Amino acid sequence: MNTLAALLPKGTVITDPDILAGYRQDRALDPEAGTPLALVRPTTTEQVSETVRWANENRVPVVPRGAGTGLSGGATAQDGALLLSTERMREISVDPVTRTAIAQPGLLNAEVKRAVAEHGLWYPPDPSSFEICSIGGNAATNAGGLCCVKYGVTTDYVLGMQVVLADGTAVRLGGPRLKDSAGLSLTKLFVGSEGTLGIITELTLRLLPAQPPQSTVVATFSTLTAATEAILGVTGRLRPSMLEFMDSVAINAVEDELRMGLDRSAAALLVARSDAPGEHAAEEAAVIVAACEKAGAVEVFSTEDAEEGEAFTAARRFAIPAVERRGTLLLEDVGVPLPRLGELVAGIAEIAARRDVLVSVIAHAGDGNTHPLIVHDPHDPDETARAHLAFGEIMELAIALGGTITGEHGVGRLKKAWLPDQLGPDVMDLTRRIKDALDPHGILNPGAVL
Amino acid sequence: MNTLAALLPKGTVITDPDILAGYRQDRALDPEAGTPLALVRPTTTEQVSETVRWANENRVPVVPRGAGTGLSGGATAQDGALLLSTERMREISVDPVTRTAIAQPGLLNAEVKRAVAEHGLWYPPDPSSFEICSIGGNAATNAGGLCCVKYGVTTDYVLGMQVVLADGTAVRLGGPRLKDSAGLSLTKLFVGSEGTLGIITELTLRLLPAQPPQSTVVATFSTLTAATEAILGVTGRLRPSMLEFMDSVAINAVEDELRMGLDRSAAALLVARSDAPGEHAAEEAAVIVAACEKAGAVEVFSTEDAEEGEAFTAARRFAIPAVERRGTLLLEDVGVPLPRLGELVAGIAEIAARRDVLVSVIAHAGDGNTHPLIVHDPHDPDETARAHLAFGEIMELAIALGGTITGEHGVGRLKKAWLPDQLGPDVMDLTRRIKDALDPHGILNPGAVL
Numbered sequence: 001m002n003t004l005a006a007l008l009p010k011g012t013v014i015t016d017p018d019i020l021a022g023y024r025q026d027r028a029l030d031p032e033a034g035t036p037l038a039l040v041r042p043t044t045t046e047q048v049s050e051t052v053r054w055a056n057e058n059r060v061p062v063v064p065r066g067a068g069t070g071l072s073g074g075a076t077a078q079d080g081a082l083l084l085s086t087e088r089m090r091e092i093s094v095d096p097v098t099r100t101a102i103a104q105p106g107l108l109n110a111e112v113k114r115a116v117a118e119h120g121l122w123y124p125p126d127p128s129s130f131e132i133c134s135i136g137g138n139a140a141t142n143a144g145g146l147c148c149v150k151y152g153v154t155t156d157y158v159l160g161m162q163v164v165l166a167d168g169t170a171v172r173l174g175g176p177r178l179k180d181s182a183g184l185s186l187t188k189l190f191v192g193s194e195g196t197l198g199i200i201t202e203l204t205l206r207l208l209p210a211q212p213p214q215s216t217v218v219a220t221f222s223t224l225t226a227a228t229e230a231i232l233g234v235t236g237r238l239r240p241s242m243l244e245f246m247d248s249v250a251i252n253a254v255e256d257e258l259r260m261g262l263d264r265s266a267a268a269l270l271v272a273r274s275d276a277p278g279e280h281a282a283e284e285a286a287v288i289v290a291a292c293e294k295a296g297a298v299e300v301f302s303t304e305d306a307e308e309g310e311a312f313t314a315a316r317r318f319a320i321p322a323v324e325r326r327g328t329l330l331l332e333d334v335g336v337p338l339p340r341l342g343e344l345v346a347g348i349a350e351i352a353a354r355r356d357v358l359v360s361v362i363a364h365a366g367d368g369n370t371h372p373l374i375v376h377d378p379h380d381p382d383e384t385a386r387a388h389l390a391f392g393e394i395m396e397l398a399i400a401l402g403g404t405i406t407g408e409h410g411v412g413r414l415k416k417a418w419l420p421d422q423l424g425p426d427v428m429d430l431t432r433r434i435k436d437a438l439d440p441h442g443i444l445n446p447g448a449v450l
Numbered sequence: 451m452n453t454l455a456a457l458l459p460k461g462t463v464i465t466d467p468d469i470l471a472g473y474r475q476d477r478a479l480d481p482e483a484g485t486p487l488a489l490v491r492p493t494t495t496e497q498v499s500e501t502v503r504w505a506n507e508n509r510v511p512v513v514p515r516g517a518g519t520g521l522s523g524g525a526t527a528q529d530g531a532l533l534l535s536t537e538r539m540r541e542i543s544v545d546p547v548t549r550t551a552i553a554q555p556g557l558l559n560a561e562v563k564r565a566v567a568e569h570g571l572w573y574p575p576d577p578s579s580f581e582i583c584s585i586g587g588n589a590a591t592n593a594g595g596l597c598c599v600k601y602g603v604t605t606d607y608v609l610g611m612q613v614v615l616a617d618g619t620a621v622r623l624g625g626p627r628l629k630d631s632a633g634l635s636l637t638k639l640f641v642g643s644e645g646t647l648g649i650i651t652e653l654t655l656r657l658l659p660a661q662p663p664q665s666t667v668v669a670t671f672s673t674l675t676a677a678t679e680a681i682l683g684v685t686g687r688l689r690p691s692m693l694e695f696m697d698s699v700a701i702n703a704v705e706d707e708l709r710m711g712l713d714r715s716a717a718a719l720l721v722a723r724s725d726a727p728g729e730h731a732a733e734e735a736a737v738i739v740a741a742c743e744k745a746g747a748v749e750v751f752s753t754e755d756a757e758e759g760e761a762f763t764a765a766r767r768f769a770i771p772a773v774e775r776r777g778t779l780l781l782e783d784v785g786v787p788l789p790r791l792g793e794l795v796a797g798i799a800e801i802a803a804r805r806d807v808l809v810s811v812i813a814h815a816g817d818g819n820t821h822p823l824i825v826h827d828p829h830d831p832d833e834t835a836r837a838h839l840a841f842g843e844i845m846e847l848a849i850a851l852g853g854t855i856t857g858e859h860g861v862g863r864l865k866k867a868w869l870p871d872q873l874g875p876d877v878m879d880l881t882r883r884i885k886d887a888l889d890p891h892g893i894l895n896p897g898a899v900l
Contacts, residue, residue, distance in 0.1 A: 099685070144628075156606055177857070179818075179858050181859060182865075183872075183899065184881050184899075189636075189638065193635070208689070209688065278729075280727045335627050339548065364629070367627070369628075404627055406631045408631055411631070426615075427623065427633070434887060449634075
């Protein structure tokens with residue numbers, strides 16, 4: 001450890017057990033988190049290179065970490081590993097002419113959004129955790145969010161990067177160019193690789209002009225079926241800038257906290273938005289209203305008021321913390337092709353009933369990406385066991401419906417047992433061959449994904 | 451050869467030298483094209499698997515081929531290789547609810563556009579060759595086009611694929627889901643891999659709602675500098691749906707053929723479009739007009755008429771064949787970050803003067819992707835030699851300006867000598883490690899890219 005500390009500026013390597021304790025887990029709160037050797041907090045790509053080169057030579061595993069908000073245990077500490085936190089890498093520059101930004105990974109998503117907004121620009125991907133999650137973590141997990149139904153996910157906005165490979169070599173991939181067909185699409189391979197192929201130390205991000213004001217539609221339904229029908233009705237007619245779903249448990253949990261007058265008797269609530277320019281947002285909102293009414297909505301409410309619309313969006317974003325007040329959550333991230341959404345939601349209810357656990361479903365409904373929240377009491381071993389059974393069964397259901405075990409959170413350590421079921425042996429073998437070619441000693445985030 | 455023919459339906463394997471002759475080259479017309487062993491024209495993924503498995507076992511190289519319109523020699527025949535043409539794989543199905551299509555690789559880009567338009571949908575990527583290039587070739591080269599300045603390139607529209615690996619195994623990657631963070635981003639790795647990692651046999655494509663009608667602005671300039679200033683002025687203010695550039699040589703070559711009244715005395719012509727909804731297209735057109743005037747345009751013309759706008763777009767698309775009437779072309783595809791566009795265009799003029807060759811520059815100007823066309827007489831060995839020197843120098847210039855040797859055509863065999871200069875030894879090594887891991891016997895498109 002001293003040999004590494006000697007390579008880096010004073011204070012970069014931390015071994016104080018009290019400080020290390022705060023970095024052992026991410027938001028997955030894996031109880032099996034190990035005891036790390038040290039925490040390294042570099043400020044430059046060169047320091048990341050030095051660290052990884054030292055780790056590779058000494059066969060010490062490296063667990064990279066952004067803001068520690070991951071929900072799949074991708075940043076769970078391993079015994080004897082270095083924790084490499086990018087939290088002190090926080091620079092950004094914005095070029096309004098190419099509409100690109102060069103950002104270091106430790107910046108929060110919200111900080112990137114604010115920095116580019118000063119130039120009248122917009123970085124779209126918006127995980128619900130955007131105020132607390134890092135842009136580096138977003139790239140490592142190919143994070144999504146609420147606007148993805150229209151604007152795509154993180155990979156759609158990463159044009160280039162600097163990344164430190166397993167032997168400590170730093171390479172530049174891509175750059176501030178919308179088009180580049182020179183060589184393999186390596187930039188895109190590293191996005192979503194969850195720290196298993198390299199450590200991203202700089203991102204070149206594609207930006208859009210500022211988002212126009214949005215119209216907002218809120219609709220409630222007395223059955224889940226009516227709500228999923230409305231979702232298909234909306235997406236079949238237009239491309240909303242947001243299309244979110246909350247079930248009865250989530251509606252009530254949010255209402256308990258925010259007291260905003262949500263209909264507690266509703267089986268489901270949709271929040272949909274349009275950001276079409278000018279009066280076209282209201283036109284699209286009218287189409288959304290009609291689709292909800294056609295599907296038998298109990299109540300449909302539409303507003304052009306930005307603040308009011310933002311309040312409903314914030315309510316939806318608040319659903320996870322609100323439901324968390326009911327107990328500890330096992331947080332799913334399953335996605336299916338949109339026409340199978342109704343089957344997924346019905347199947348989840350069936351699993352919850354069979355396993356006798358509370359499951360609240362919230363969803364980025366417009367792209368078929370759901371977050372079933374499995375509520376349980378960790379001090380009740382029987383309920384906890386049933387919650388874990390349901391956790392696996394929901395992933396198996398998503399796979400059976402042609403879906404994915406993770407739409408935007410990543411596989412991490414929590415979901416890796418199910419990855420082979422989704423990908424199959426041939427794709428797992430392909431994955432393993434790439435991993436071995438790029439990280440022959442397996443030092444990069446071992447135990448994650450594979 | 452007979453053992454392979456026996457594995458496949460009658461007529462799939464062709465050895466007739468007269469037929470083979472028509473498949474030895476792509477549009478790069480590489481004079482060093484080899485003599486292939488046979489042409490294989492499968493109709494199913496299984497037949498592609500059988501072919502590649504046989505080739506791998508017998509260590510016979512496979513050169514995959516779409517419509518043969520590649521401009522970088524990615525499909526140039528190699529001595530003793532199998533040519534695998536996907537031209538008979540032509541099925542497509544469209545799902546309007548998920549806004550996705552599943553397409554076989556042999557369909558032309560225009561055929562995909564037409565099939566999805568029947569459902570009111572739009573597949574954006576639009577290479578100038580869209581009427582004759584295949585969707586499989588588009589994916590293999592990560593092709594671009596005119597609308598990419600606003601809508602991105604092929605990889606932004608590929609959600610999944612079926613691909614045959616070097617040992618003949620067919621795998622499915624991704625699927626009809628906007629979000630999927632399960633495992634490595636393998637789909638994106640295969641897009642743009644030019645047949646060196648696998649052979650794509652099916653694509654899952656993301657679609658958009660039909661494009662709104664476009665407003666069109668045409669502007670002429672008396673200097674190249676004024677034109678490149680106007681380009682930055684436009685992109686700094688809004689995101690056009692098209693922003694194309696033609697220099698004086700291209701203007702005159704097009705005018706010679708089409709007689710549409712273009713200003714022959716202009717140094718440069720821009721064609722810009724906006725597809726903002728409703729009256730916002732005209733509003734954006736007014737912003738574009740103002741930016742052109744501010745940069746000192748000689749004449750600026752704006753139209754809401756779709757047919758008139760399409761005529762100018764077609765004129766720009768016709769520039770390559772029109773300039774080709776002046777001589778044989780060496781076709782560049784260099785791109786730079788947009789603020790360096792002026793330096794690139796000026797540098798190309800300097801190279802043309804120094805090497806005493808005619809170079810006409812046309813460009814997808816809004817994303818910094820240019821196509822310098824180097825005109826020469828192949829029967830004049832001295833001029834041909836000078837043209838080839840200029841060809842290399844233009845790529846070196848683009849690299850020096852922080853750009854790429856290929857924005858949308860791919861590296862193929864024509865540009866591979868310059869790839870290491872752009873990527874550097876570390877990224878070349880990374881590329882080689884992935885290639886070796888996925889194709890250990892090097893049977894897939896040997897000699898292309900690497």
